[in-house]
Amino acid sequence: MIAMRKWIARWLSQFWNDLKASTDTGVLAVARFVGLLYGPIDGQLRIDEALRKALRYRLPGHVSWRHALGGITYLLFIVLIVTGVLLSFYYRPSAQEAYPSIRFIVSQVSLGWLMRDLHVWAASLIVIAVLAHMARVFVDAAYKPPRETNWLVGLLLLFLVLAFGASGYLLPWDQWSYWTVTQVLDTLSRLPLLGPIVVGVLRGDSIVSGATLSRFFAIHVIILPWVALALLGFHFTLVRKHGIAPPKHEVAGTAPSVPFFPHHLLRSLRVALVVLAIVISAAALFPRPVAHVANPYEPPDQLVSTWVPVDVSLALIRYLGPWGLALFTLLGVALALIPLFDRRPERDLRHRPLVAALGLVFLLGFAGAWLVGRQVRSVLPSARSGEPALEAGSVPAEPGVVLPDLGPTPPRPADPAPAALRGAQ
Amino acid sequence: MIRRVVRALLIGGALATWRPVPLQAAAPPASAVVQDTVGYGCVICHADKRRAFQLGVHADRGIRCDRCHGGNPKAFALPAAHTGRFLGKPSKVGTALLCGSCHSDPDQMRQYGLPAGQLAELKTSRHGQLLFRGNTDVPTCTNCHDAHTVLPPVDARSSVYPTNIPGTCAGCHQNKTLMARYGLPTGQLVDYEKGAHGTALFERQNFAAPTCIGCHGSHAALPPRVTEIVHVCDRCHAELGRALYRGPHGQPALSGKLPGCLGCHTNHSTERVPPERIAAVCTRCHTPDSPAALRGVEIQRRVVQAMADKQAAEQAIEDLVRSGRQVTDERFRYQTLITDYQQIAEVQHSLDLDQLDDLRLRVGSVSASIRTTAERAAEQRWEHKLILIPVWFLALAAVALVRFKFSELGRRGE
Numbered sequence: 045m046i047a048m049r050k051w052i053a054r055w056l057s058q059f060w061n062d063l064k065a066s067t068d069t070g071v072l073a074v075a076r077f078v079g080l081l082y083g084p085i086d087g088q089l090r091i092d093e094a095l096r097k098a099l100r101y102r103l104p105g106h107v108s109w110r111h112a113l114g115g116i117t118y119l120l121f122i123v124l125i126v127t128g129v130l131l132s133f134y135y136r137p138s139a140q141e142a143y144p145s146i147r148f149i150v151s152q153v154s155l156g157w158l159m160r161d162l163h164v165w166a167a168s169l170i171v172i173a174v175l176a177h178m179a180r181v182f183v184d185a186a187y188k189p190p191r192e193t194n195w196l197v198g199l200l201l202l203f204l205v206l207a208f209g210a211s212g213y214l215l216p217w218d219q220w221s222y223w224t225v226t227q228v229l230d231t232l233s234r235l236p237l238l239g240p241i242v243v244g245v246l247r248g249d250s251i252v253s254g255a256t257l258s259r260f261f262a263i264h265v266i267i268l269p270w271v272a273l274a275l276l277g278f279h280f281t282l283v284r285k286h287g288i289a290p291p292k293h294e295v296a297g298t299a300p301s302v303p304f305f306p307h308h309l310l311r312s313l314r315v316a317l318v319v320l321a322i323v324i325s326a327a328a329l330f331p332r333p334v335a336h337v338a339n340p341y342e343p344p345d346q347l348v349s350t351w352v353p354v355d356v357s358l359a360l361i362r363y364l365g366p367w368g369l370a371l372f373t374l375l376g377v378a379l380a381l382i383p384l385f386d387r388r389p390e391r392d393l394r395h396r397p398l399v400a401a402l403g404l405v406f407l408l409g410f411a412g413a414w415l416v417g418r419q420v421r422s423v424l425p426s427a428r429s430g431e432p433a434l435e436a437g438s439v440p441a442e443p444g445v446v447l448p449d450l451g452p453t454p455p456r457p458a459d460p461a462p463a464a465l466r467g468a469q
Numbered sequence: 470m471i472r473r474v475v476r477a478l479l480i481g482g483a484l485a486t487w488r489p490v491p492l493q494a495a496a497p498p499a500s501a502v503v504q505d506t507v508g509y510g511c512v513i514c515h516a517d518k519r520r521a522f523q524l525g526v527h528a529d530r531g532i533r534c535d536r537c538h539g540g541n542p543k544a545f546a547l548p549a550a551h552t553g554r555f556l557g558k559p560s561k562v563g564t565a566l567l568c569g570s571c572h573s574d575p576d577q578m579r580q581y582g583l584p585a586g587q588l589a590e591l592k593t594s595r596h597g598q599l600l601f602r603g604n605t606d607v608p609t610c611t612n613c614h615d616a617h618t619v620l621p622p623v624d625a626r627s628s629v630y631p632t633n634i635p636g637t638c639a640g641c642h643q644n645k646t647l648m649a650r651y652g653l654p655t656g657q658l659v660d661y662e663k664g665a666h667g668t669a670l671f672e673r674q675n676f677a678a679p680t681c682i683g684c685h686g687s688h689a690a691l692p693p694r695v696t697e698i699v700h701v702c703d704r705c706h707a708e709l710g711r712a713l714y715r716g717p718h719g720q721p722a723l724s725g726k727l728p729g730c731l732g733c734h735t736n737h738s739t740e741r742v743p744p745e746r747i748a749a750v751c752t753r754c755h756t757p758d759s760p761a762a763l764r765g766v767e768i769q770r771r772v773v774q775a776m777a778d779k780q781a782a783e784q785a786i787e788d789l790v791r792s793g794r795q796v797t798d799e800r801f802r803y804q805t806l807i808t809d810y811q812q813i814a815e816v817q818h819s820l821d822l823d824q825l826d827d828l829r830l831r832v833g834s835v836s837a838s839i840r841t842t843a844e845r846a847a848e849q850r851w852e853h854k855l856i857l858i859p860v861w862f863l864a865l866a867a868v869a870l871v872r873f874k875f876s877e878l879g880r881r882g883e
Contacts, residue, residue, distance in 0.1 A: 150793035157793075157853060307878065314871045321864035328854050334793040 103308050105299025106291040110184075112315045113177035114283075119316050120170040121272070123323060124208075127163040128265070135215070137261035139254035142217035143337040150334065161327035167209050168352045169323060174202050175410065178380075182403055185391035186289035187383035194282040195383045197275055202380075204272050209351050211264040214257060220348050222338035225260075226252045227347075231366075251340055292391045355417030356410060362420050372413075375406050509534060510545040518617050524626075525619035530581075537567055561609040562600060565591060568610045590688035597688075606647060613637055629687075632670060634680040635661055657681075660737035679705065684736075698722075698729030708815045716819035744772040747817070768817055771829045778829075778836035779810050785836075785843035794846050799839050806835040 134153055136145040149156035178198065181187055187195035214225045229252065233243035248255035302308055332350050349355045360369040379402055386399070393400045511534040512519040522528055535542045539554035551557070559567050569588030571577050578585045587610075591597035599607045613629060614620075620627035628637045639658040641647055648655050661667040661681075669678035684701050685692060693701045699722050703710025713719050713730075721727040733742055733750050742750050751765030782803055789796045809831045816824045 147793045147795060151795065158856065306874070310871045310874055314868050317864040317867045321860050324860045325857055328856055331792075331850070331853075333791040336790060 099305040101304040102301040103304060104288050104290070105301050107288055107302065107308075109315075110180050111288065112312070113173060113180050115312055116315065116319050117170060117173040117177050118276070119319055120166045120173055120323070121276070123162060123166045123320070124170065125269070127159045127166065130159045131163060132265060137215070137257055139217065139257055139338075142215065142257060146216050146218075147334060150331075157331065158324070158327060161331045162323060164332045164350060165323050165326045165330075167212065169326075170205055171209065171352045174205055175407075178202065179403065179407060182379070182383070182399075183393055184289060184292060185386075185393075185396070188289075188389065188391060189387060191282070191286050191289060192383060192387075194279060194286070197279045197282065199380050201272070201275050201279060204268060204275060206353060208264065208268050208272070209353060211260045211268065213351060213354070214252070214260045215264065216334070217257060217338045218335035219338055219344040220335045220350065222252060222340070223343055223347055224349070224354060225256070253340070349417060349420070352414055355420075356413040357417070358420045359413040359417035363416070372406075372409060375402065375409075379403060379406055509542040510550050511535075511538075511540070511542050513545060514547075521615070521617035525615070525617060526621055527619050561605055561607075562603070564609040564611050564616075565597075565600060587688045590686070594686070594688060594690045596690055606650065608641065612641075631676045631680050632674070634682060635667070635670075638681045657737045660735070661739075664735075664737060664739035665741060666739050677705075694725075695728055696723065696725040698731055702730045709818050712815045712818035716821065718818075718820070744769060744776050747772060764820060764822065767822055768820065768825060771822070771825045772813060772817060775810055775813050775829045775832045778833045779806060782806055782836040782839045785840045788843050789846055792846055792850055799842060802835050802839055806832055806839075809835070 131149065134145055134149045134156065136142060146160070150160055151157075153159075181195065181198070210228075214221050229243050229247055233239050246256070246259060247253075248259050333348075335344065335348070347358075349358050357369055360372055364372075379399075382399060382402075386396075390396065509519075515534075518534075522534075533542060534540075537556070537559075539556045540551050541549055541553050541555075544550040544552070556563070556567075565588060572583070573585050573588040575585040591610075592601065596607045600609060615628060618626075620629075622629045622631075624630060625632075627633065635658055642653070642657055643655050645655050662671065666678045666680075666683075669675040670680060682690070683705075699710055699713065703713075713722060718727060718732070722729045722732075732754070734740060747769035748762065748765040751762050755762040755765070786796055786799050786803060789799060809828050813825060813828045813832070816828060
């Protein structure tokens, strides 16, 4: 008992000392305030020192607004994680409860509507932010050696963002999400070799059902976040290791380097706040409507897309056909792979005309298709064929039915019989 | 003796070479009765008829060629086969009498649960009247039912399956030259397809909707007489019929002074009168400023109002769904609205303005309560936008603070 009291007293005095020590104007005031961080542990691990070193880091002078795109992507990723975790407090991943739980979130939970619409909007904006970030790296040729590994990791992160969106798309379990996923999986299953296998694993059933929902949920909230964290860690480590790519035109001594703290942190804060305000505005002004609950027996009259890649795909399919989508995707893949082969030191875009033209076509095409795709209200092919259109001739004009052909007539009775009969007469 | 041996050999040989014919999956299972007709000499020449016959129900009932056609089925050569009570292909009248020889016998039909009045009914129909006067244009049994492939009406392959009946009748009634001889129109099928009954039957596969025989009868086919029209329609539209009898049109319709339902609706296209055309329909008979026509205007006003209220309620529920609201309660109230709304359709046939008013007000009040819920939800959604004020205030304030900090850092020369 006495030992206990002594221990508490010692801990309290330690805490008080920490508190006093943290009242100096050091940057780690908050970290020290936690008490344990700036205590005996710090002596062993030198966390304080590591943090100070990180804060003393200086960025090259040519770092500008264009370099904020990666940071914006990361910010949107954090928004998605925070809102996603909050949504998962109420969301229930089962075919019976998913839709009612979404309805509960947007109508009953305080600020639940904001969390959901932020999640929806951030999911769309992160795709644009990633593409803008990639375009910046592409234009600056910042992927050239020694940074080609990081371009590859970035590509994986792009696929991850798309996988996040695709797996999250089904979770509302309403008519739009259900039938969009049904369509996409049907199309995928027609791909040769791997198509049916991959779709079989993803769908887990002969139609999109509760089994599919469970799988998509698991992929969305259990598998992908860990992969994303690992890849992001790798991505950031490589950025720190290689540093920011030097400017394209070496003009020595024009811009002095900028300290990370407080200058760069303040700049980042400014961008982050504006981006957050924009996402919240989009969420409040343009909420994602709730369609009717998923019904496997009745396709909806219209499919409304709620995610940028779906918008783009819909527009491409509508106006260029499936081959248009395939060719556009191929163009994107080709652009993404160029950096892996382009190792010449030339970095000015004017000396890379082909690459510049391809990139421009892709970006303009993407932006155009997105704008058009927002307007496209697609109708499922199955919905069209399901409607019994009364055409001329669908009513049998002739009475009776056409008799099925039963094949050749069975063999006649034994040949000699009629002759024998005749003989007998 | 020799003949008996030969016959035994013959039948034995026939059985030995007989193989079951692969029938359609839908064909009824083989009964205990001997199935094959191969031992029948008839099929040596009439193999196509044998195949057709085996698809029908008569094959399962042990009925064979000679039951209708006579002759000697055990003979295997032509002169011998077509002997005895040989009928060949019967005439149209002969066919009716032939079918009737079994199908008019309640004692035989009892086991199959079939009615036995078809021949008697046929004789009352226009078809039958002409047939027994020797007319060969009119159909006999085998023109609507296939002669050999006799299928029950519940079999989708049958020419008298509900969705096939209009086509079966149209087979003759669309034939302009044939119908011209009797002064009959030929557009019935086209009208029927477009109408409420045809849409229900063909598009929604609703077999409660009448085909041709629903109103005209099948074996006793005749157009309803003027005084019969209301009775024909009110077999299904009972509530509408009762409302009509209550109102001023009731007695004239029953006594044949009005063409019953056909005064406002058409027969084959069975068009619904859209609410906004009610008054116009009244002026077909009543002069536009007569009290009766004015009452039509009043009825139209009430029905149009009720329809608008119903649509507004539907839109309100849709809006609530879109905004993620729970709509169980609203859907329940909407059901009561629909009950009243459907009574409006009934009451307007009695031309009773007071009752119509009552129903219209009930529809209106339920619709208003649903719309109020939707408007309240819309207000709440609008209030969500107010969050933009603090968000942008904080964001811009923070941006301004960062700016001050930068200028301070600049002054300090860092």
